[in-house]
Amino acid sequence: MDPSDLTPLTDRARRLADAAHDGRRRVLGIAGAPGAGKSTLAAEIVERLDGRAVLVPMDGFHLAGAELDRLGRADRKGAPDTFDAAGYVALLRRLCHPGETDPVYAPVFDRALEEPVAGSVRVDPDLPLVVTEGNYLLLDDGSWAQVRGLLDEAWFLDPEPETRVRRLVDRHVRFGKSRPHAESWVARSDEPNARLVESGMHRADLVVRLGHHDLGAP
Template sequence: MDRNGLAELTDRARRLADEAGGGRCVLGIAGAPGAGKSTLAAEIVAALGGRAVLVPMDGFHLAGAELERLGRADRKGAPDTFDAAGYVCLLRRLRHPERREAVYAPAFDRALEEPVAGSVRVDPDVPLVVTEGNYLLLDDGPWAQVRGLLDEAWFLDPEPETRVRRLVDRHVRFGKSRPHAESWVARSDEPNARLVASSTHRADLVVRLGHHDLGSP
């Protein structure tokens, strides 16, 4: 995807905002770890100005202490290390607001490696919510309910070499040594990536990116 491709995606998101008709639409951007989901979502939201807000799935990571209690800390990022049911409840609230008031969503702080509640404000007059994450298209457990809450779903599918390099670099940037980062990607992130890839067919649009298209996620 070149810059014209990004412009086309932005126009597609803008049409969703226009179609909200005084209500709200939800655009989901799915993809494997390191695909560039957060970068693409942020660019689209910035281009739409105050007409869109980014609500990341990663805000529903379970806290580190809870992952330790459950014995899942070494699999952080797998589907069962998120509060998927909580994410579904938030999407329902965002899609069908009961009152004309702001909704607050959590976000994930990569420096802390923890979710932070109440980080994202969604005002009642915002016509488009853009949400991004690995498991938006999974058809299993609570995740299976997410697809029905998205007006449109995109699957971001960059070149595998680009995605893995970007992912390792991100882990290094946030404190892991490069050998540790490479080991973590191979042991944890890549099995998750294969699971995510199995859900591609549930997307309305597959977006393929080259290695020059997006910056670091």
């Protein structure tokens, strides 16, 4: 694939939207390690589909900070057990079969607040495609193991490791961490999570490798 051309990916997503019928919405999942550029790619694909798709991020199912403190997991925020995986699965099941006449609302994660915000994404019942992205879509463990079966297609975004880590550190700095703290957090927390995420790459339908500067980590 030409690393500067997202047309093949857009066309592939459009074919999924075209295949929606008989009350069965299609769901495209984009997985990858922290900093891979998943949210940027997913947002670009949705924008190119001109109102036929909506983005529902996995990160909306982060546990709230107060709950992470109560559980003693705040220093591991971003690990698989710091999300409501069962809640995410329940939402995906609801989105797969839009039998309701009312819209479904999904949460997002607000990086400025560092908290999930409920009811942020509206999914209308006649929308043919949901694009969802996140670290653990292909993880074969606990409630996460149910996610893959709810995706009509799964992509794994796999940039060069050096590029991904640089983006990730820059993102943490942009949202308030000092650079030394950001580098320490990435090494201690994000990179062990990345190894876990990469263990599910073989479960993807497509591995996407783009160029050095195509996607950032917003």
